[in-house]
Amino acid sequence: MNHHDYRAILQATSAGSECPFPEAEFQRRHEALVELMRAESLDALLLTDPSDIYYLTGYNTFEVSVHTALIFTPRRLVLQVPSIETGPAVACTHVEEVLGYRWEGVEEVLIPLAEVLAEAGTRIGIDCWHGSLRYGVMTGLTEHLPGYRFIDAGPLLDSVRIVKSDAELGCLAESARITGLGIEAAVQAVRPGITDSEIAATGAQAMLEAGSEFMSMQPIVTVGRRSSIIHTNHQRHPVAEGDPVFLEFGSAWKRYTAPMMRTVVAGRPTAKMEAMFDVCQRLYTTLLQAMRPGQRFDDAACAGEQVLVPMASEVFFSGVFGYTVGAQFPPSWVEGTGFIARGQMRRFEVGMVFHLPLCLRLPSQWGIGCSDTVRVTEHGGEPITANPWVLSSS
Template identity: 60%
Template structure:
């Protein structure tokens, strides 16, 4: 059976059976995007971010390493995927047409895209996303001319950053599953256990509670390794008195609401507790400043003022929050907005951010606590359920 026959059988038996949302949800999204295209004076969008494609069509697969794209015009949505992914496309995606190309022959990508884009004088692209492959872009520019392609990554970011009720429901379900995973992982922390064992128990609980494949694996580090940002479990044995940092994010319909917690295998030092209290103070300040009409920059500067007395001693990334929503590996960061100095965008009701408040004492330890927070008329309100305690676990 070749891939066209395989695709046809699925189209006849399981078409759209795994579409995450109803037609009204997708029509509303498409209307907002097309209105933005008109404002930007674009005839088409060439979307290559798996999350952008998912947002407009529902398309999802764990194979996001191969080329896929969506051409969106005022009249049509055309999805192009590798031949082996056409089955997933007919089962999960709402599109006017699905084009396949042989996985082993990427040269088949270009000609159909040229045919689609030839009538379009202005085509928006996201030149900063890794999904837009240099070879594809170079070939399109060579055949169609580079002048018609315009940077438009901010267009879809501006639509996606405000979540619908259906999206918020998915984020709340992710938050529930994330919490279950963290609780299970914390229950096995004790001296003599490895960070891998803690991560394994957390992963088991996340999957058992309903998580799909995650955009990021569970993150577990302990002791001095917490002081290094973005390392993960590596068979380290937890010692008495070690802090253990956990950051989990379950995926539900691809939506992720991450959360950080820190536990101590024994008694926390006075300084560890002080840093945990500082994380909580930062969180409260940020939530107060996440008011509609206030800027991301103003919230970041308010947090920086709280952090200032510790700045010479503790490392923080400088990003106090990032937007989350539907994502795919290798990250759950949506990329549509950051609470950081210099970010002039204003908060709107329905935006959702993870506030990653991890403070690191390089070479010694770190403490991380966080919630995923929704912007409301009264400020930031948590979707996750962190208790903002530095948990001291019996040894």
Template identity: 35%
Template sequence: MHEFAHMQGSEAAFRQAEFAERQTRAGRAVREAGFEALIVTSPETIYWLTGRQTAGYFAFQALILPTDGAPHLLVRRLEKPGAVANTWLADIAAYEDGEDPAEALARLLGALGIACPAMELGGWFVSPLLAARIAASLKLEALPDGSTLLPPLRAVKSPAEIDAIRRAATYAEAGMRAGLEACRAGSDENAVAAAMLGEATRAGSEAMAMEPLVSSGPRSGLPHMTWRRRQLEAGDPIFLELAGSHARYHAALMRSAWIGPPPAEARRMMDCALRALDAALDAIRPGAPCSAPHEAAQRVIDADGYTAAFRKRIGYSMGIAFAPDWGEGALLSLFSGVDRPIEPGMVFHLPATLRSYGVWTVGASETVVVTPTGAEPLSSLPRACAIL
């Protein structure tokens, strides 16, 4: 890395000590699992351990995490200068375009004297074919799976991580306010999306791991729809959701709106969704299981007869995110059967939505930080359905 040494850490998101502490905890987890090293492949976990971030993570990258000592990073040659600038790592290897990254990884492992590492096999960015090539390059029938070792370590955020999420929440709120202000008859979904993206970016947001969700009219009753040039009309329901991003840490926010008075049934559903959200927030307490907020919300929804309009978890972890998802929902959910105790420093997004499918969606969400006494919402935006 000698030719780029002058850039080391110049683009790092946090102090070197923050990453060193994470690496120490991660190495201990690998050692306690009985492995000599772990090959980390998910961009979120590589970032959590090192600060490595780029829009070029579509190209193979791997972090070799030994049980003791500093990690070793392998990236595409084009990505090496950015990897040096993003991280405090002293050992960054590169493979050339046209070179098989599986063979490059095997050579690096051989040079380090690592014969049978575990590997994150459950992520989105390593195909079964590539994993098989890596194993073959190491002359192994298969690599042990270490996918479950590090995600639990990311669930409780450090003060530096929480500060980043708080900043992201201010960007999301700025974008949501602008989106609501842009909702009026005669405008269109693209104008609303542009307002949300523009204001969140002006407020400070970096690239978001997923685009804002903007849908109106009957489209608003379909999950995860986004803008398609539809013109807004009097009587339309509107669904808006976005996340702000600071140093790859995300905070999300969702609101619903109506151009003109909502129908009586929509008002009843909105009232139910807001009471369910309140119940879930009240149930977030250190020591309570992660299932408790979901079950509290579900009781409210079931009692009002809207079970079929919900059919999902009440929330999920928030933190580091790369496309295609702005949440850490694969890391930790607020849902039935999730027994992990809630701890101070966890961060969750709770979207309390009820749908009349293909007709409308109503509800609101909050990103919250778990404190020693409960849940602290990071938005001051009113939750009631905005009547425009």
């Protein structure tokens, strides 16, 4: 049986059976995007980011390394997938037009894609800065569609995705619950002699048993000196007496992730560790107050920088006080539609959701981090995750 016959059978028996949201939720998203497209005089969008495709169709797969595309117009949705992704394309979506190509036959991608775009119109929006938009696809399309304009429209869908609906907030709340179970299980496992990998395994097991799907990032666990090196992860290193153990987890519920950080010390925290944790806590309180509708992301970052002043020359901080989260796929749970950082002039709106990754690192010594995922309300930031905000000791 080839993939065309496979799709026909699934279409008759399983179409939309694993779609994550009711049709009304997708219709709301589509209408908001169409309105923005009309304002920019765009005839179609060519989307290749797996999370964008999921947001607009429900298409869900762990295989995100292959070329997949969605052509979105005010009147038409066309999903292009390799043959191995026929099942998810049918079962997870209500898209009726699915263009399949042989997994090994990437040369089959261009002509069907160009034909659909040619019918849509000459002004086509793309996301120029996303890594899923392959160079070969773009050069091929420009050759097949002379006179067509490909316009950077990445911010267009970002502006729709950044404000979460009630359905999305419900998914984030479930993720937050499961993330908390994983973090707590990991905290309880910390003791001298256990390895960072064993702690990560304990947390991952708790999240998977509680219902997490495959996660956009694996649990992050670093101990002692390695906790001072940003974006390292567990690597079979044992915990020594007095080591801080940095934890950052994020479960997935319908692909939505609400991450959280905690630090637990295998023994008694030093005075320096307590002082750095206090700065993290003051940063968090300051940001919650600054995340009010109408305030700029830059304003909140400036307020955070003032809290950091006494330690600014001593510790490393990434410069990003928060980033948006929502529905994502590996390799990251960062949605990327907004960042609380200097120079970011977008304003907070009710329904935006940010992870506040507040981690301070003393180079070559250790790091202390704590965080919550927070939604914007009329009165400021309100946590979705339930971090106890204590520097735990084991």
